[in-house]
Amino acid sequence: MKNIMFLCTGNSCRSQMAEGFCRKYWGHVFNVYSAGTKKHGMNERAMKVMEESEVDISSHYSKTVDELPKVTFDYVITVCDAAKESCPFFPGGKVIHVGFQDPPALTKDMKDENEVLEVYRRVRNEIEASIKNLPEILGIKL
Numbered sequence: 001m002k003n004i005m006f007l008c009t010g011n012s013c014r015s016q017m018a019e020g021f022c023r024k025y026w027g028h029v030f031n032v033y034s035a036g037t038k039k040h041g042m043n044e045r046a047m048k049v050m051e052e053s054e055v056d057i058s059s060h061y062s063k064t065v066d067e068l069p070k071v072t073f074d075y076v077i078t079v080c081d082a083a084k085e086s087c088p089f090f091p092g093g094k095v096i097h098v099g100f101q102d103p104p105a106l107t108k109d110m111k112d113e114n115e116v117l118e119v120y121r122r123v124r125n126e127i128e129a130s131i132k133n134l135p136e137i138l139g140i141k142l
Helices: 014-026 044-052 081-085 103-107 113-132 134-138
Strands: 002-008 030-036 075-078 094-097
Touching: 002 014, 014 030, 014 044, 014 113, 014 134, 044 113, 094 134, 103 113, 113 134
Parallel strands: 002 030, 002 075, 075 094
Antiparallel strands: none
16 A cells, blocks of 8 residues: 655644545555644644544544654645645655645634634535545546
């Protein structure tokens, strides 16, 4: 199986969602990982909206690339612009950028929890749609 990693800044929201959906749709094809350039801890709202999609990421934890097993990544997908700009070198791995807006940043000044969750749901849905099209994004046939 090929190794794939989703990289974000804090490994708390977008990369965790991508990992969860990739395990759901492509876990039979890829060993799936996610990491951050830093650790921010798991985002409770991300876990909540993923649960709504019947993907449980509550056992996931925020980690940096250095904390991942020592495997060679065939694919590294950056899911935020900051991770794209500071992406470490991965020998042999194909780095692809598929950026998504950052729900915590978009909602930091919002007071209405329902409006906040709608932002998380929108980004979750965008991530799910991308993961469903992963072979096309990677330029491979499965």
